[in-house]
Amino acid sequence: NPRTTPDFGVADLSLAEFGRKEITLAEHEMPGLMAMRERYAAEQPLAGARIAGSLHMTVQTAVLIETLTALGAKVRWASCNIFSTQDHAAAAVAVGDGTVDEPAGVPVFAWKGETLGEYWWCTEQILDWPGGELPTMILDDGGDATLLVHRAVEYTKAGAVPEATADTPEELRVLLATLRNNLAAQRTDWIALANAVKGVTEETTTGVHRLAEMARDGQLLFPAINVNDSVTKSKFDNKYGCRHSLIDGINRGTDVLIGGKVAVVCGYGDVGKGCAESLRGQGARVIITEIDPICALQAALDGYQVARLDEVVGYADIFVTATGCLDVISAEQMSRMKHQAIVGNIGHFDNEIDMAGLARLDGIRRTEIKPQVHTWTFADGRSIIVLSEGRLLNLGNATGHPSFVMSNSFTNQVLAQIELFTRTDDYPLGVHVLPKHLDEEVARLHLDALGVGLTELTAEQAAYLGVPVQGPYKPEAYRY
Numbered sequence: 001n002p003r004t005t006p007d008f009g010v011a012d013l014s015l016a017e018f019g020r021k022e023i024t025l026a027e028h029e030m031p032g033l034m035a036m037r038e039r040y041a042a043e044q045p046l047a048g049a050r051i052a053g054s055l056h057m058t059v060q061t062a063v064l065i066e067t068l069t070a071l072g073a074k075v076r077w078a079s080c081n082i083f084s085t086q087d088h089a090a091a092a093v094a095v096g097d098g099t100v101d102e103p104a105g106v107p108v109f110a111w112k113g114e115t116l117g118e119y120w121w122c123t124e125q126i127l128d129w130p131g132g133e134l135p136t137m138i139l140d141d142g143g144d145a146t147l148l149v150h151r152a153v154e155y156t157k158a159g160a161v162p163e164a165t166a167d168t169p170e171e172l173r174v175l176l177a178t179l180r181n182n183l184a185a186q187r188t189d190w191i192a193l194a195n196a197v198k199g200v201t202e203e204t205t206t207g208v209h210r211l212a213e214m215a216r217d218g219q220l221l222f223p224a225i226n227v228n229d230s231v232t233k234s235k236f237d238n239k240y241g242c243r244h245s246l247i248d249g250i251n252r253g254t255d256v257l258i259g260g261k262v263a264v265v266c267g268y269g270d271v272g273k274g275c276a277e278s279l280r281g282q283g284a285r286v287i288i289t290e291i292d293p294i295c296a297l298q299a300a301l302d303g304y305q306v307a308r309l310d311e312v313v314g315y316a317d318i319f320v321t322a323t324g325c326l327d328v329i330s331a332e333q334m335s336r337m338k339h340q341a342i343v344g345n346i347g348h349f350d351n352e353i354d355m356a357g358l359a360r361l362d363g364i365r366r367t368e369i370k371p372q373v374h375t376w377t378f379a380d381g382r383s384i385i386v387l388s389e390g391r392l393l394n395l396g397n398a399t400g401h402p403s404f405v406m407s408n409s410f411t412n413q414v415l416a417q418i419e420l421f422t423r424t425d426d427y428p429l430g431v432h433v434l435p436k437h438l439d440e441e442v443a444r445l446h447l448d449a450l451g452v453g454l455t456e457l458t459a460e461q462a463a464y465l466g467v468p469v470q471g472p473y474k475p476e477a478y479r480y
């Protein structure tokens with residue numbers, strides 16, 4: 001790749017100084033990660049671990065990476081989205097304690113604005129360790145690194161990579177081409193690599209969905225920890241993180257006044273709840289679409305109109321998909337939207353909005369306003385504004401969630417990496433969650449920073465509730 005120095009694939013190493021300044025600010029806002037460094041500095045629980053990381057290469061992720069290395073791990077990193085990298089963070093991690101001329105940090109293969117071919121090339125690099133070493137852990141967000149390993153093993157055993165079909169999504173079409181080249185070059189013994197991997201820790205809802213399907217179909221090659229369903233991840237990052245970063249993306253992308261407008265949020269799960277609150281907080285009249293009667297009822301009792309998309313597509317001003325599903329907004333529905341309606345997605349993948357169908361409409365014309373902001377003009381002259389080409393707009397048009405909420409998510413990632421690397425036998429093939437006492441510990445690590453005064457249970461109260469004085473305080477089935 002033309003942008004790639006021999007060991008480091010970042011956009012511009014000279015941005016490292018700026019990145020380091022923002023990483024230093026972020027560390028102060030990430031008490032959970034900094035506590036991990038303090039608590040485990042002597043023990044070095046990740047010594048010997050070789051972690052292949054595929055997660056948005058942001059300032060917050062830089063603090064995660066440098067926490068993993070502080071605990072003894074060796075790391076190689078790529079982003080899990082072509083638009084989400086913050087180039088100054090990538091440069092700072094790559095330079096590390098070295099210099100721009102002699103970077104000595106973590107090999108990073110990520111830059112904002114990757115092509116799909118570059119994206120899968122970067123993902124190959126985090127699995128291609130020097131000196132014949134193999135990765136022993138994967139840290140994934142959305143499951144693309146895990147998918148590449150599983151497909152590479154499958155095609156190695158089959159002796160060929162299948163051809164794409166007419167309806168193969170572009171992302172997977174490029175993956176097939178990448179694997180065809182990789183297997184032809186015989187650079188990697190994928191079966192040995194999969195056997196070397198002790199397990200994967202998965203960040204997000206959609207990645208967990210993929211893992212559950214692989215486990216159900218008996219295809220999982222190594223155990224997984226579902227980090228997303230730690231309460232201190234999904235009930236914080238997914239909700240409060242999106243509450244913060246959704247409007248950041250809309251504002252930076254369009255500068256349109258949200259107040260007074262009609263905004264549609266598709267999906268009222270953890271992410272949709274944060275999005276709806278965010279838009280209502282700006283004075284928008286928020287309408288929810290949902291398929292699940294329970295979430296639809298929640299939305300209604302939270303005071304939102306709940307409607308079918310077709311009923312509102314002609315008069316709403318802003319549309320946000322937050323479902324983890326596919327084809328939520330069709331090209332035909334976009335063709336019925338108001339002039340300059342804003343359309344964006346905050347779900348993990350770009351299949352929530354039918355961008356391919358939009359591009360196939362007769363007479364459609366795409367105009368770049370600025371990177372990650374495009375107008376799509378229909379034959380009759382009306383246009384819509386699409387953010388980040390249908391990819392997650394909070395990281396494509398803005399900088400994603402703030403450090404404090406990512407500290408909760410990433411402290412779970414560090415604990416999950418330690419659990420899976422040091423206690424592998426406790427995690428048989430399948431998809432697991434962290435025990436509740438660790439979830440509560442993550443919350444405890446973030447209370448002081450907010451001045452929280454936590455009430456202590458007396459022994460009598462604990463006996464009455466039937467819980468230990470120090471917790472866990474809730475049964476596994478409890479829904480926070």
Ligand SMILES: NC(=O)c1ccc[n+]([C@@H]2O[C@H](COP(=O)([O-])OP(=O)(O)OC[C@H]3O[C@@H](n4cnc5c(N)ncnc54)[C@H](O)[C@@H]3O)[C@@H](O)[C@H]2O)c1
Pocket residue numbers: 204205206207234237238241242266267268269270271272289290291292295322323324325326327328346347348349392394395400401
């Ligand atoms: N951009 C980010 O920073 C960020 C952060 C966390 C999660 N995510 C991603 O956001 C997506 C949603 O995550 P979540 O944790 O809220 O999942 P969730 O399962 O809690 O919520 C999704 C909701 O969408 C609903 N839904 C599904 N298909 C629908 C459809 N066709 N129309 C309307 N509603 C539909 C479901 O019933 C569910 O209530 C996932 O892809 C996840 O990986 C993104």
Ligand SMILES: Nc1ncnc2c1ncn2CC[C@H](O)C(=O)O
Pocket residue numbers: 055056057058059060061141203204205237241348395399400401402406409
């Ligand atoms: N600031 C961020 N850094 C890294 N990843 C981020 C950031 N904001 C949102 N994300 C997406 C990860 C999130 O936990 C998810 O579940 O997708």
